[in-house]
């Protein structure tokens with residue numbers, strides 16, 4: 001069976017799996033829908049990026065399968081712990097690998113491809129790329145990490161734009177919405193490094209961490225999408241406007257974006 005055919009079957013499996021979590025509770029339903037929608041859009045984003053790299057049908061299929069399954073652990077995580085915070089529950093990537101193995105989801109893929117998918121799921125949320133993995137595995141992992149970030153930016157910026165909506169505590173990782181910006185978060189970002197989830201203390205920290213994802217992108221197409229959608233600006237606009245730290249972090253991130261945009265004339 002071709003990878004594209006297996007992808008079709010896996011989409012069916014994914015839909016059935018998600019349906020098994022349906023609930024009468026509105027909040028549960030909202031959060032399940034949030035992750036199902038996220039998955040759908042990460043699939044679209046990974047194909048978009050993959051096309052700009054002229055990937056074969058086979059490799060596009062592998063990339064899309066990794067996107068389809070990367071957050072499969074989110075459903076069990078939310079049902080069990082009622083949070084998407086890995087800190088407060090379990091690492092959702094590890095739950096995902098367990099779910100895939102328990103349900104023999106990857107059995108129809110050849111072992112090498114199955115291994116790439118497992119590793120992509122397992123490492124997609126790590127602070128940095130793992131050491132000692134082969135080039136092909138790292139390539140798919142980079143694709144997934146870029147596509148995943150693009151949609152998290154999409155989701156959070158939509159949410160920040162509609163501030164009047166009710167707050168979604170799961171999306172805010174249950175962090176308090178106070179003024180502070182934590183020192184370790186500021187320090188990482190000001191050195192052009194990703195901030196660590198373990199250092200998050202406030203919602204502002206989390207927003208800044210989201211700006212800092214720009215330092216973990218791998219493909220020009222991804223930078224271009226971030227620029228075209230004004231994700232960095234939208235997040236900056238919901239941070240304290242008088243804070244010089246916010247300004248510093250934003251300017252640095254913006255400069256990194258400009259440097260990595262394809263071609264000339266990247267200003268907006």
Ligand SMILES: [Fe+2]
Nearest residue numbers: 042070071148
């Ligand atoms: Fe994701």
